[in-house]
Amino acid sequence: MKKHIEIIARGVFVESGKILLCRNREAMNVYLPGGHIESGESAKVALIREIKEEMGRVATVGRFLGGAENSFIQNGKRHSEINLIFEMTVKNLIAGKKPSSCEDYIEFIWVPLAKLKDSGMKPGFLCRIIPSWLDSSVCLQRWATNME
Numbered sequence: 001m002k003k004h005i006e007i008i009a010r011g012v013f014v015e016s017g018k019i020l021l022c023r024n025r026e027a028m029n030v031y032l033p034g035g036h037i038e039s040g041e042s043a044k045v046a047l048i049r050e051i052k053e054e055m056g057r058v059a060t061v062g063r064f065l066g067g068a069e070n071s072f073i074q075n076g077k078r079h080s081e082i083n084l085i086f087e088m089t090v091k092n093l094i095a096g097k098k099p100s101s102c103e104d105y106i107e108f109i110w111v112p113l114a115k116l117k118d119s120g121m122k123p124g125f126l127c128r129i130i131p132s133w134l135d136s137s138v139c140l141q142r143w144a145t146n147m148e
Contacts, residue, residue, distance in 0.1 A: 066142035
């Protein structure tokens with residue numbers, strides 16, 4: 001079987017001190033909203049499309065926050081992905097009010113940004129990095145990895 005690396009566009013939306021996350025109802029894993037970039041599609045366009053498909057809402061994609069390389073085992077198989085992470089806003093979302101999902105297998109949740117480390121978000125190393133990436137006064141490396 002041919003191995004490949006998934007390229008994913010993800011969005012960080014923080015409103016009133018809460019960050020929007022996506023949770024798979026079956027696997028119960030938590031991650032940043034977004035999805036796979038299709039051939040010929042820019043990362044920003046992919047993120048806008050994914051939010052429309054998953055939430056039925058219009059997203060505005062802002063600045064690039066950083067890239068994250070991730071490798072993990074799921075169902076006994078190794079997976080590798082590159083996440084391109086952007087700031088975003090989603091029209092008509094109110095922090096604390098549970099957004100609806102257009103897809104049965106996922107739900108959206110709000111988590112206090114200060115409690116991101118306790119959210120179970122994957123990849124876990126992003127929980128400590130995202131707050132720094134959001135702080136524009138901090139100049140730091142915008143690449144994160146769990147692969148050495």
